[in-house]
Amino acid sequence: xxxxxxxxxxxxxxxxxxxxxxxxxQFVERVGAVEALSAIRSASAPxxxxxxxxxxxxxxxxxxxxxxxxxxxxxxxIPGDLEWPTQLSDLLLPGGGGDRAAAPPLGLWxxxxxxxxxxxxxxxxxxxARAATSYGTHVAAELAAGLCSGHGFSVFSGGAFGIDxxxxxxxxxxxxxTVAVLACGVDVPYPRGNAALxxxxxxxxxxxxxxxxxxxxxxxxxxxxxxxxxxxTPATVVVEAAARSGALNTSNWADRLGRSVLATPGPxxxxxxxxxxxxxxxxxxxxxxxxxDVAQAVTSLGxxxxxxxxxxxxxxxxxxxxxxxxxxxxxxxLRVFDALPGxxxxxxxxxxxxxxxxxxxxxxxxIQLEQLGYAEPDGDRFRLGRLVVEARSRERSRAxxxxxxx
Amino acid sequence: xxxxxxxxxxxxxxxxxxxxxxxxxQFVERVGAVEALSAIRSASAPxxxxxxxxxxxxxxxxxxxxxxxxxxxxxxxIPGDLEWPTQLSDLLLPGGGGDRAAAPPLGLWxxxxxxxxxxxxxxxxxxxARAATSYGTHVAAELAAGLCSGHGFSVFSGGAFGIDxxxxxxxxxxxxxTVAVLACGVDVPYPRGNAALxxxxxxxxxxxxxxxxxxxxxxxxxxxxxxxxxxxTPATVVVEAAARSGALNTSNWADRLGRSVLATPGPxxxxxxxxxxxxxxxxxxxxxxxxxDVAQAVTSLGxxxxxxxxxxxxxxxxxxxxxxxxxxxxxxxLRVFDALPGxxxxxxxxxxxxxxxxxxxxxxxxIQLEQLGYAEPDGDRFRLGRLVVEARSRERSRAxxxxxxx
Numbered sequence: 001x002x003x004x005x006x007x008x009x010x011x012x013x014x015x016x017x018x019x020x021x022x023x024x025x026q027f028v029e030r031v032g033a034v035e036a037l038s039a040i041r042s043a044s045a046p047x048x049x050x051x052x053x054x055x056x057x058x059x060x061x062x063x064x065x066x067x068x069x070x071x072x073x074x075x076x077x078i079p080g081d082l083e084w085p086t087q088l089s090d091l092l093l094p095g096g097g098g099d100r101a102a103a104p105p106l107g108l109w110x111x112x113x114x115x116x117x118x119x120x121x122x123x124x125x126x127x128x129a130r131a132a133t134s135y136g137t138h139v140a141a142e143l144a145a146g147l148c149s150g151h152g153f154s155v156f157s158g159g160a161f162g163i164d165x166x167x168x169x170x171x172x173x174x175x176x177x178t179v180a181v182l183a184c185g186v187d188v189p190y191p192r193g194n195a196a197l198x199x200x201x202x203x204x205x206x207x208x209x210x211x212x213x214x215x216x217x218x219x220x221x222x223x224x225x226x227x228x229x230x231x232x233t234p235a236t237v238v239v240e241a242a243a244r245s246g247a248l249n250t251s252n253w254a255d256r257l258g259r260s261v262l263a264t265p266g267p268x269x270x271x272x273x274x275x276x277x278x279x280x281x282x283x284x285x286x287x288x289x290x291x292x293d294v295a296q297a298v299t300s301l302g303x304x305x306x307x308x309x310x311x312x313x314x315x316x317x318x319x320x321x322x323x324x325x326x327x328x329x330x331x332x333x334l335r336v337f338d339a340l341p342g343x344x345x346x347x348x349x350x351x352x353x354x355x356x357x358x359x360x361x362x363x364x365x366x367i368q369l370e371q372l373g374y375a376e377p378d379g380d381r382f383r384l385g386r387l388v389v390e391a392r393s394r395e396r397s398r399a400x401x402x403x404x405x406x
Numbered sequence: 407x408x409x410x411x412x413x414x415x416x417x418x419x420x421x422x423x424x425x426x427x428x429x430x431x432q433f434v435e436r437v438g439a440v441e442a443l444s445a446i447r448s449a450s451a452p453x454x455x456x457x458x459x460x461x462x463x464x465x466x467x468x469x470x471x472x473x474x475x476x477x478x479x480x481x482x483x484i485p486g487d488l489e490w491p492t493q494l495s496d497l498l499l500p501g502g503g504g505d506r507a508a509a510p511p512l513g514l515w516x517x518x519x520x521x522x523x524x525x526x527x528x529x530x531x532x533x534x535a536r537a538a539t540s541y542g543t544h545v546a547a548e549l550a551a552g553l554c555s556g557h558g559f560s561v562f563s564g565g566a567f568g569i570d571x572x573x574x575x576x577x578x579x580x581x582x583x584t585v586a587v588l589a590c591g592v593d594v595p596y597p598r599g600n601a602a603l604x605x606x607x608x609x610x611x612x613x614x615x616x617x618x619x620x621x622x623x624x625x626x627x628x629x630x631x632x633x634x635x636x637x638x639t640p641a642t643v644v645v646e647a648a649a650r651s652g653a654l655n656t657s658n659w660a661d662r663l664g665r666s667v668l669a670t671p672g673p674x675x676x677x678x679x680x681x682x683x684x685x686x687x688x689x690x691x692x693x694x695x696x697x698x699d700v701a702q703a704v705t706s707l708g709x710x711x712x713x714x715x716x717x718x719x720x721x722x723x724x725x726x727x728x729x730x731x732x733x734x735x736x737x738x739x740l741r742v743f744d745a746l747p748g749x750x751x752x753x754x755x756x757x758x759x760x761x762x763x764x765x766x767x768x769x770x771x772x773i774q775l776e777q778l779g780y781a782e783p784d785g786d787r788f789r790l791g792r793l794v795v796e797a798r799s800r801e802r803s804r805a806x807x808x809x810x811x812x
Contacts, residue, residue, distance in 0.1 A: 273671075277671060280671075
């Protein structure tokens with residue numbers, strides 16, 4: 001399912017449709033991406049407005065896009081990938097009662113060293129006003145830093161000015177994992193003023209978008225993006241929001257998806273806390289004041305997510321053992337991984353010699369390998385990840401005649 | 407029941423006991439104040455520790471106290487008085503589950519122009535930290551001013567530094583009615599720094615205490631005082647409170663009494679908002695941001711109180727007509743009232759001549775007469791209150807042969 005034809009077809013479908021196209025998503029769910037794309041090509045797809053998709057066919061270049069993307073360090077995640085966050089299927093929501101129908105993304109373009117599914121398994125979204133106050137950005141940064149350093153959370157946000165940027169920066173400030181879910185291509189620095197922040201997130205975290213590289217943002221894309229932030233995380237914290245803020249759109253999605261909706265209060269004299277206070281008054285959001293409050297709220301609701309994380313770890317261990325982790329690692333990271341000895345440890349310099357790479361490149365990729373469980377630190381040196389070792393030994397005991405080394 | 411013997415007996419019992427003496431209150435409830443006092447005198451009262459009360463008998467001087475108090479503009483309100491807030495009987499609470507038993511006060515010493523029952527009928531308590539921030543005092547003052555000017559509320563508080571004083575001042579700033587419920591005699595300026603504020607409250611609002619004139623405050627008296635603030639008002643708003651603030655004691659009483667417990671949030675970075683946020687998180691307090699929010703919360707819960715106010719007004723009208731309002735008015739106010747013509751209007755100067763009083767004294771007492779419904783303004787002039795006129799006319803129609811003029 002995660003094979004190359006499926007990936008190419010999904011890359012193509014993403015180019016033909018706008019995000020959150022519930023009818024297309026349901027069709028793909030039913031017949032598969034390859035079949036869906038060919039049905040659109042042959043105009044036989046039972047989709048209202050199929051001509052709309054067909055009108056974009058001439059510009060379709062899925063394989064070329066995937067290739068160019070890979071060259072730029074951009075990967076397309078699709079259902080079935082180890083890194084695919086399965087909780088996105090919660091987005092299959094019928095419309096009604098004033099709510100639009102919703103759909104999971106057909107795929108997610110990702111750029112950076114983070115592992116989306118692992119990051120999301122223990123995470124919170126921190127969102128809020130772009131025109132935030134210094135109080136709001138302080139609170140967002142403190143929350144993010146506290147969640148990362150004190151609770152091992154990843155922090156998701158939307159990469160916008162104000163609260164979003166403060167949340168990403170707060171996570172990065174303590175060496176935490178942060179994921180920016182964008183409403184444009186992961187190679188489009190929007191807003192331009194956050195370009196340096198995005199570069200830092202690529203190096204230490206993850207940029208994610210359901211829009212193909214090169215796509216500009218639009219108002220509807222921002223709103224559809226909000227559903228992803230809400231769906232990926234067990235809890236959304238609104239830090240500052242005026243009475244009719246876009247941040248409340250994200251918290252509405254979170255509420256619809258059964259996620260925790262949390263909010264930090266502020267001075268009643270601040271217009272930017274008005275929307276937040278209203279949510280708390282209506283019982284639509286629970287009041288939180290600190291990272292501990294958020295972690296507690298997430299623990300009660302997020303246990304299923306945490307279990308997903310555990311299952312994933314065991315599952316991943318087996319996969320790591322029997323498959324070359326090419327789907328997950330870029331070629332450079334793969335060379336570093338291959339250079340790790342079956343037992344014992346190596347220094348970064350030794351790995352550099354073994355892999356034929358500079359120490360800087362080895363050090364950079366080692367962060368990724370550690371996060372994915374492929375490697376573990378041992379003082380200044382590194383060894384194969386425990387899960388890899390255990391899975392290889394399970395594999396050996398299951399098939400004594402056919403030991404495979406990754 | 408509100409006759410002189412009862413009042414003297416209650417003044418005496420108040421001198422013998424500490425506030426919130428549930429056993430004494432129950433005994434008085436059963437046998438009446440006069441009988442209870444004489445049973446204590448004769449040592450026949452079935453009260454544990456009756457000797458404790460008897461030890462204070464030698465200092466007892468209820469009549470002298472009442473007389474001296476009247477001279478100083480201090481009156482003793484007791485159950486049965488028109489001005490007695492009947493909701494105080496809600497304080498008859500059994501103990502248990504960590505809660506102390508509670509009792510209504512045996513009487514309340516009052517000083518000022520306010521009418522306690524009318525003031526309490528449409529009111530909110532605003533309480534909070536003594537060591538308040540400038541944010542907190544700003545919010546308390548704004549809330550109080552908004553409740554008085556925008557919603558016709560009276561504002562109750564405890565006369566302490568910080569939030570309490572800001573609430574009283576906010577009410578006074580817009581010409582509103584404010585009531586300070588003290589933990590010491592109404593002639594004891596505690597804290598001394600609020601002495602000028604208390605003077606202003608006497609002139610424009612009301613000081614109330616269950617402790618006799620001259621009594622100093624104590625820690626237990628503060629805590630017992632808090633139950634009165636909670637019981638008198640349909641809602642208590644906590645503006646700022648550290649994690650273990652005394653203000654939370656008042657809100658606990660309010661909760662126990664089935665009153666609304668409200669709280670204004672603040673910056674999560676402020677230690678003085680910590681207790682408030684905790685209350686909201688626990689569901690022990692509802693978040694309010696402005697006077698409108700408070701008024702809305704009070705309207706839903708306080709309708710019974712408002713109805714009390716309406717009933718009171720009709721009831722009062724009858725009493726005003728058939729009785730000289732000597733229980734409610736000091737001799738100077740009574741002279742001003744008597745000088746008002748049965749129909750038509752008078753200027754302050756004319757009333758001064760008719761009553762033989764300075765214009766200043768007439769003007770001062772007119773505020774009280776207006777608030778109690780005895781008089782109404784008509785441009786620069788004044789007439790008899792509508793309720794008095796209506797009640798007198800009802801009285802005339804009921805007893806055509808015996809018209810009585812107040």
